Amino acid sequence: SPLAPRGETSGWAASIDQLAGYFAAHGRALRLEFFHELHPSLATALESAGIGLDKPASAMALAPGELRVPQPTALTLSPLTPGNAIGVRRFLAVQSEAFGVRIDSGPTGWRPILEAGLADNTMVAAIGEVGGHACCGAVLMIGGGAAELAGVGTLPAYRRHGYAADLCARLLTGHFDRSADPVWLSADDDIAAGLYGELGFETVGTQLNYGRRGAKVG
Helix, strand or coil: CCCCCCCCCCCHHHHHHHHHHHHHHCCCCCEEEEECCCCCCHHHHHHHCCCEEEEEEEEEEECCCCCCCCCCCCCEEEECCCCCHHHHHHHHHHHHHHHCCCCCCCCCCHHHHHHHHHHCCCEEEEEEEECCEEEEEEEEEEECCEEEEEEEEECHHHCCCCHHHHHHHHHHHHHHHHCCCCEEEEECCHHHHHHHHHCCCEEEEEEEEEECCCCCCC
């Protein structure tokens, strides 16, 4: 990354210009996510450069042995496997409907990233089904001594039945069976933070998401 290392409080302007140029050269809107506690001066520098805050999120972490498994539901787990194009398409369809946005499945979008992660074991993803119908999905992104739980989404008709918590708990149980690496996530609101807190996650910091509008995305 061209950004300054942890603890550095000067030189942000040049680094931000360099990063913005890289995004622009690839026809992308600038987006940057970071932990405020690690780079406390970066937010002010970004805002001075005209880059706005989308919204803050709670950074939460879960250590091995701290997982609290909820009561099981009628959920059936359907793990994604390498080369399963149908499964990947179903997963993307669930995410698109759950988040109310079109998840880019083109050659520069999320699909090839997911497929590559499944192939090299840096991602573990699954669809949750009830009565044979896909209702939720989530992914673990693994690397650097930790895993990130992301893309947790439930279709509107299936919400508030504990399905997402059940799905996450099963993915996390499998992860901790394979690894001693902790898991982290970012919770966008108090409802999400409460759900993850019930699974044993604790808030450890603040993730800030900054972006510049106007460039082509995806």
